[in-house]
Amino acid sequence: MTTTSLASPPSSLGRRQRWTVLAVCALSMFLVGVDTTIVNVALPEIGQGLSVGVRGLEWVVDAYTVVLASLLIVSGALADRFGRRRVFQCGLLVFGLASLACAFAPSLGLLVAARAVQGVGASMLSPVALAIVVNAMPDPRERARAIGVWASVFGLSMAVGPVTGGALIAAFGWRAVFWINAPVVLAALVLVAVFVPESRAERARRLDLPGQVLLTVVLGLFVGVLIEGPRMGWASPAVLTGYAVITAATAGFVRVELRTRQPLVDLGLFRRPPFATAVLGAMAVFIALNVSLLLNTLYLQHTRGWTPLASGAATLPMALGATLCAPWSGTLVGRFGPRRPLILAGGFTGVGGMCLVDLGQDTSVPLILLAHLLIGVGFGFANAPLTNTAVSGLPPSRAGVAGAITSTARQVGAAVGIAVAGGLVAGTGPAGLAAASHTGWLLVAACGLFLFVVARASQPAAVAAP
Numbered sequence: 001m002t003t004t005s006l007a008s009p010p011s012s013l014g015r016r017q018r019w020t021v022l023a024v025c026a027l028s029m030f031l032v033g034v035d036t037t038i039v040n041v042a043l044p045e046i047g048q049g050l051s052v053g054v055r056g057l058e059w060v061v062d063a064y065t066v067v068l069a070s071l072l073i074v075s076g077a078l079a080d081r082f083g084r085r086r087v088f089q090c091g092l093l094v095f096g097l098a099s100l101a102c103a104f105a106p107s108l109g110l111l112v113a114a115r116a117v118q119g120v121g122a123s124m125l126s127p128v129a130l131a132i133v134v135n136a137m138p139d140p141r142e143r144a145r146a147i148g149v150w151a152s153v154f155g156l157s158m159a160v161g162p163v164t165g166g167a168l169i170a171a172f173g174w175r176a177v178f179w180i181n182a183p184v185v186l187a188a189l190v191l192v193a194v195f196v197p198e199s200r201a202e203r204a205r206r207l208d209l210p211g212q213v214l215l216t217v218v219l220g221l222f223v224g225v226l227i228e229g230p231r232m233g234w235a236s237p238a239v240l241t242g243y244a245v246i247t248a249a250t251a252g253f254v255r256v257e258l259r260t261r262q263p264l265v266d267l268g269l270f271r272r273p274p275f276a277t278a279v280l281g282a283m284a285v286f287i288a289l290n291v292s293l294l295l296n297t298l299y300l301q302h303t304r305g306w307t308p309l310a311s312g313a314a315t316l317p318m319a320l321g322a323t324l325c326a327p328w329s330g331t332l333v334g335r336f337g338p339r340r341p342l343i344l345a346g347g348f349t350g351v352g353g354m355c356l357v358d359l360g361q362d363t364s365v366p367l368i369l370l371a372h373l374l375i376g377v378g379f380g381f382a383n384a385p386l387t388n389t390a391v392s393g394l395p396p397s398r399a400g401v402a403g404a405i406t407s408t409a410r411q412v413g414a415a416v417g418i419a420v421a422g423g424l425v426a427g428t429g430p431a432g433l434a435a436a437s438h439t440g441w442l443l444v445a446a447c448g449l450f451l452f453v454v455a456r457a458s459q460p461a462a463v464a465a466p
Contacts, residue, residue, distance in 0.1 A: 018137060018142075018146075019146075020195050022149060022150065024191045024192060024195050025128070027153075027187070027191065028088070028125045028126075028188055029125070029126065029150065029153060029157065030156070030157040030184075031095070031122075031125070031157075032068075032125055032126055032157070033153075033156075033157030033161070034157045034160070035099075035122065035181065036157075036161065036411075036414055037157075037161030037162055037165075037289075037290075038161035038177050039061055039064075039115075039161075039165065039177060040161070040162055040290075040297050041161075041165040041297050042165050042169055042177045042308065044301045045169055045174040045308060046111070046174050049173075050107060050108050052108045053426070053427075054298070054422050054426040054427070055231060055422065057422070058418055058419060058423075058426075059112045059227065060108070060111060060112060060115055061115075061415075061418045062415045062418050063112045063115040063116045063119065064115040064116065064118050064119040064122070065411050065414045065415040065418070066116075066220055066223050066415050067116045067117075067120055067123070068123050068126070068411045069219055069408050069411035069415060070123075070212075070215055070216040070220070071119070071120060071123035071212075072404055072407050072408045072411065073212075073215075073265065073405070073408060074123075074208075075087065075091070075126075076404050077207055077208075078124075084128050084196075085196050086198065088124060088125060088128055088192055088196065089189060090124055091121045091122070091123070091124025091125045092185050092188055092192070093121070093189075094117065094118075094124065095118055095121030095124075095125070095181065095185060096121070096181060096185035096186075097117075098114050098117035098118040098120070099182065100179060101114035101117065102115060102175075103175045103176075103178040103179040141334045145330050145331065146330075149327060149330065150387075156319065156326070160319045162296075162297065162315040163319060164180075164312070165177045165308070165312055166308045166309040166311060166313060167309055168180060169312075170308060206262050208260055208263055208264035210256050210260075211257055211260065211263060211264035211265065214249050214250075214252050214253040215253055215265070218246060218253060219415070221249070222416075223416065223419050225239055225242040225243070226416065226423060227419045227422065227423065229423065230427075231426070254267065265405060266405075269405065273457045274389050274392060274457050274458050275389070275390055276457075277389075277453060277454045278387075278406065279390065279405055280450070280454070281382070281453075282390075282406050282409040282413065283409040283410065283412055283416070284413065284450045284451065285349070285382045285383070285386065285410070285447065286409075286410045286411070286414045287413045287414075287417040288378075288417070288443070288448065289375070290421065291417045291418075291440045291443055291444055292352075292353075292372070294417070294418055294421040294422060295421050295424075295440050295441070296314065296315065296372070298433060298437075299359070299433055299434060299437060300314060300368075302433055303434055314365075314368065314369065315372055316372075317370075317372045317373035318373065318376030318379070320373065321348075321373050321375070321376025322377070322379045324380065325377050325380030325381050326380040328380075328381075329345075329381045329382075329384040330384040333385050337385075338384075338389045338455070339385075339455045341381045341384065342381070342385045342386070342389075342451050342452075342454055342458060344381045345378045345379070345380075345381035345385070346378070346448045346449060346450070346451030346454075346455065347448070348374045348375070349374070349375055349378030349379070349445070349448030349451065350378075351374050351445075351448070352370075352373075352374030352378060352448070353442065353443070353444030353445030353446075353447070354441070354445045355367055355371035355374065356368070356441040357442055359434045359435075359437055359438065363434070378448060378451075382451060385458065386406065387406060389454070389458045390402040390406045392458070421437075421440050424436050424437060424439055424440050
C-alpha cells in the first residue's frame with residue numbers, strides 16, 4: 001500500500017504556505033467532485049439527444065466513478081514513484097482532454113468511453129490531495145480544521161454540481177457540462193506549477209499489478225451486475241456467471257493482498273473497528289447522496305415536467321446545507337471528536353430520506369426542498385468526522401493509506417448509488433416513477449441510520465497522533 005506525503009517536513013512550511021497548498025488541493029477536489037454529480041441533472045437531456053434509456057444513462061455516470069474508484073490507490077503509487085506534481089499535472093491534462101471528448105461525443109458508446117478516461121485523469125488528482133493536507137498541517141487542531149475546509153469544498157462541489165449543470169444546460173445544452181471543465185483545468189495547472197513543489201517518496205513501493213487488476217474486475221463487474229441485473233434477470237445465466245466471477249475475483253484479491261509484501265490495499269487496517277466502520281460509513285454517505293440526486297433528477301424532470309435548470313435549482317438547499325455544515329463539522333471534530341457530528345449527520349440524513357418515502361406525483365414542493373436540505377446538512381456533517389475517524393490513531397506517514405482507501409470507498413458508494421437508483425426506476429413511466437422510488441428513499445434513510453453505528457465505533461480522540 002502506498003502513502004503520499006510531502007517530501008519536506010510539515011513544519012518547514014509557513015502558515016500561509018500551508019493554507020495555500022490546501023487551497024490548491026481543494027480546487028482539484030472541487031473539479032473531481034463537481035464532475036461526479038454535474039452530469040446527473042443532464043441525464044434526461046443526454047438521453048433525448050443520444051436516444052438512450054435510463055440503463056444506458058447509468059453507465060454515463062458509473063463509467064467515471066468505477067474507473068476513478070479502481071485507480072485511486074495505484075495513482076498514488078505512481079505519484080510516489082514518478083513525482084507527485086508531475087502525475088498531478090498529467091491527471092489534469094487527461095481529465096481536460098477527456099472532458100472535451102465527452103462534449104463532442106456523437107454516440108453513447110463514445111461518451112461512456114470518454115467518461116472512463118475522465119475517471120483515469122481524476123484518479124491522478126484525488127489520492128494526493130488529502131495526504132498533502134494531512135502532512136502539511138503539523139498541529140492536530142489545525143489539521144482537523146483543514147480537513148473540515150477540505151470536506152467543505154468537496155461537499156460543496158458534490159452539491160452544487162446539479163445546480164451548475166442545470167444552468168449550463170439551460171444556456172448552452174447538455175454538452176456544456178463537459179466543456180466547462182476546460183477553464184478550471186487551465187487554472188489548476190497554473191496554480192499547481194506555481195505553488196505545489198515536486199516531491200517523491202523516499203522509498204517508492206512496487207506496483208501491485210495483480211491486486212490492481214483484480215480490484216478493477218471486482219468493482220466493474222459488481223456495478224455492472226447491479227445495472228444490468230434488472231434487465232437480464234437476477235437468475236439469468238449471464239448474471240449468475242457474474243456472481244461467480246465476482247466471488248472468485250474477490251477471493252483472489254484478498255489472497256494476493258495478504259501474500260504480497262507491498263499490497264495495493266493494506267487489509268490489516270480493517271482490523272481496526274474505527275477505520276473499518278468509517279470506510280463503510282463513507283460508502284453509505286455517497287450511496288445516499290447519489291441515490292438522492294438521481295431520483296431527484298428523474299422525478300422532477302420526467303414526472304413533474306420541470307426543466308433541467310429548475311430541477312438543478314431544487315438541490316440548492318442541499319448545497320446550502322452541505323456548505324454551511326461542513327466547516328462547522330470540522331470545528332466540532334477538532335473540539336469534541338467525531339462522534340457528535342456523526343450523530344448529527346446520521347440523524348439529518350435519516351430524517352431527510354424518510355420525508356420522501358411516500359413520494360407521489362403531487363408531493364408538495366416545500367417537503368421536497370426540506371428533504372434536500374436535511375440530506376445536504378447530513379452530508380455536510382459527515383465528511384470531516386469520517387475522514388478523521390479513518391486516520392485517527394495513525395501517524396501522518398500512514399494517513400495517505402487510510403485516505404486513499406476512504407476516497408475509494410466514497411467513489412464505490414457513488415457508483416453503487418447510481419446503479420441501485422437507476423435499477424429501481426428503469427423501465428417505469430412518468431406516472432410510476434414516484435412509487436418506484438420509495439425503496440430508494442428508504443435506502444437513504446438506512447444509510448443515515450448506519451452513521452450511528454460509525455459514531456459508536458469512532459474513537460473519542462479528535463485527531464490522529466503524529
